[in-house]
Amino acid sequence: MTTVYRVLFMVLLIALWQIASMNVGRNLIPSPLATFHTGTAMLADGRLVGALGASLSIYLTGLFLAIVIAIPLGIVMGGIRLLGKTLEVYVYALSATPRVAFIPLIIALLGLGFEAKITVVLLGAIMPILINTYAGVLAVDTQLIEMARSVGLSRTGIFVRIVLPGSVPFIIVGLRLGATIGLINTVVAELYTAVTGLGGLLAIYGNSFRMEEYFVVVLTLAMIGVVVTETLRLLESRLSGWKTAG
Amino acid sequence: MSSAAPAPVASAAPPDRGRQRIVLENVFKSFERAGQKTQVLADISLSADDGTFISLLGPSGCGKTTLLRLADGLIAPDSGRIAVSGHPPRPGPETGFVFQSFRLIPWATVSANIEFALLPTGLGRAERRERARRYMDLVGLTRFADSYPGELSGGMGQRVALARALIPEPKILLMDEPFAALDAQTRELMQTELMRLWSRLGSVVLFVTHSVDEAIALSDKIVLMGPRPGRILEVIDVGLPRPRQLFEMRSEPRFIELRDYLWNRIRTLVLTDPASDFYGRDLEPE
Structure with missing residues (x-):
């Protein structure tokens, strides 16, 4: 049923788009059909695929690094209270600072290439994952811990069997936020450093008023967002099926 | 008095x-x-x-x-x-401990919750399974082996907790x-x-x-x-x-x-x- 409503809403959006394309002057908004034709042409000549590949490699590398750093760090910060209390202020401070502020420094240190770009993505994605993992470990049910102690489980056993699984729902929320911010930062990185990938195409087509191509790129980015968040939602429902069961 | x-x-x-x-x-x-x-x-x-x-x-x-x-x-x-x-x-x-608020692990099935008390005993996986089956039968929960605690009534939840306390056969x-x-x-x-x-x-x-x-x-x-x-x-x-x-x-x-x-x-x-x-x-x- 939801699918039907979703499709109907998409029809509505496309209709609005069509109306807008006919009423906004100077060809600033291309029609849906023209955009579609341009899209298939860009796919066919390889422009879109090349840019998509470049963007995805930056995005996924940065996101992967963020995950492998943030989850263990969040777990250690939550598991060792003194360490967590020491570091948390700095983590919150860093997460409140706009990451774009670091771009000049990153460029100065790492240049304009791949390393600089994945660093921008990493910096954006790491904070929500870290903060949520940390919160998840701290939010563990102390009654369950006492139960596990009473059963005779060791400290390590309690950590592995109770604390970690209990923080999975938090970690997934962090992953979803991190994945979204990581995608935003991918485009930001491509606009501010060497102009490549989908972000690069946005700049080129936007600055030269090639609005059909520009729209194709925007829609491609939106589709990446949908694919990533839906994948994570699937993961979430598999890992926390017990919550919705019954 | x-x-x-x-x-x-x-x-x-x-x-x-x-x-x-x-x-x-x-x-x-x-x-x-x-x-x-x-x-x-x-x-x-x-x-x-x-x-x-x-x-x-x-x-x-x-x-x-x-x-x-x-x-x-x-x-x-x-x-x-x-x-x-x-x-x-x-x-x-x-020692087996039964708590007032049951304290079942929400992400583990009934069977896994009961088996949980055997983890520190060093019994093998197969033997833990077998014993969990026996204790589920004892408290009448065999049908619910794969259910999650969130799906159980209060009485069933406390029976799971009871089985978990009894399964190591405590003194x-x-x-x-x-x-x-x-x-x-x-x-x-x-x-x-x-x-x-x-x-x-x-x-x-x-x-x-x-x-x-x-x-x-x-x-x-x-x-x-x-x-x-x-x-x-x-x-x-x-x-x-x-x-x-x-x-x-x-x-x-x-x-x-x-x-x-x-x-x-x-x-x-x-x-x-x-x-x-x-x-x-x-x-x-x-």
């Missing part, structure tokens, strides 16, 4: 019931919260023999739960001696108001169920309850406790024969006699406890 419990009609539990499994001698325990020290238990001496069912009865604030946690080894006393099977207590498979069963969260019918059925399981197991049970009826119906001995600081006022032999029919037993003279006596003592305790909501009130009907 008489200060001595009425003598039991039947003779007290036979002396050869078993050896002293749990011994507490002059145990004191206090907690500190916000710089203020509260004496929770004062001078507790108590022993429990194998195969006996002992209830800890008393109003709120008399440290009954703390006493169970001490006996499990979850916390240590400030002073005094505690011995379980001759050693200082240590949490583990020798000691500690139960902290296990049926308080259940409705009256479920509670009665669970009491019968517990009697059935306990008679097979023969372990010593320390059972914390607020309910006078529950304490009399289930126990060999009732330890009456008073509040602030928690202390033992009296140990009463129930002296009702076993096996017991929990429902019919309520009209027996001994049951009624004990109930009147215990109710009067608890009422006095509550009315004279400055921290109680009913302190100093005259509860006699006009």
Whole structure:
């Protein structure tokens, strides 16, 4: 049923788009059909695929690094209270600072290439994952811990069997936020450093008023967002099926 | 108010019931919260023999739960001696603990929750599975092996918790108001169920309850406790024969006699406890 409503809403959006394309002057908004034709042409000549590949490699590398750093760090910060209390202020401070502020420094240190770009993505994605993992470990049910102690489980056993699984729902929320911010930062990185990938195409087509191509790129980015968040939602429902069961 | 419990009609539990499994001698325990020290238990001496069912009865604030946690080894006393099977207590498979709020792992199935108590035993996976199956059968939950705790009713949830406490076949069963969260019918059925399981197991049970009826119906001995600081006022032999029919037993003279006596003592305790909501009130009907 939801699918039907979703499709109907998409029809509505496309209709609005069509109306807008006919009423906004100077060809600033291309029609849906023209955009579609341009899209298939860009796919066919390889422009879109090349840019998509470049963007995805930056995005996924940065996101992967963020995950492998943030989850263990969040777990250690939550598991060792003194360490967590020491570091948390700095983590919150860093997460409140706009990451774009670091771009000049990153460029100065790492240049304009791949390393600089994945660093921008990493910096954006790491904070929500870290903060949520940390919160998840701290939010563990102390009654369950006492139960596990009473059963005779060791400290390590309690950590592995109770604390970690209990923080999975938090970690997934962090992953979803991190994945979204990581995608935003991918485009930001491509606009501010060497102009490549989908972000690069946005700049080129936007600055030269090639609005059909520009729209194709925007829609491609939106589709990446949908694919990533839906994948994570699937993961979430598999890992926390017990919550919705019954 | 008489200060001595009425003598039991039947003779007290036979002396050869078993050896002293749990011994507490002059145990004191206090907690500190916000710089203020509260004496929770004062001078507790108590022993429990194998195969006996002992209830800890008393109003709120008399440290009954703390006493169970001490006996499990979850916390240590400030002073005094505690011995379980001759050693200082240590949490583990020798002692089963049933909590009031069940404390089931929400992301684990019924089967995995019950098996959980076998993890520190070093039993192999297959053997753990097999035993979990047996205990699920024992508490009538085989059909729900793959269900999650969120899908169970309160009575079923507490049966899972009971099976989890029993599965390591502990020498000691500690139960902290296990049926308080259940409705009256479920509670009665669970009491019968517990009697059935306990008679097979023969372990010593320390059972914390607020309910006078529950304490009399289930126990060999009732330890009456008073509040602030928690202390033992009296140990009463129930002296009702076993096996017991929990429902019919309520009209027996001994049951009624004990109930009147215990109710009067608890009422006095509550009315004279400055921290109680009913302190100093005259509860006699006009």
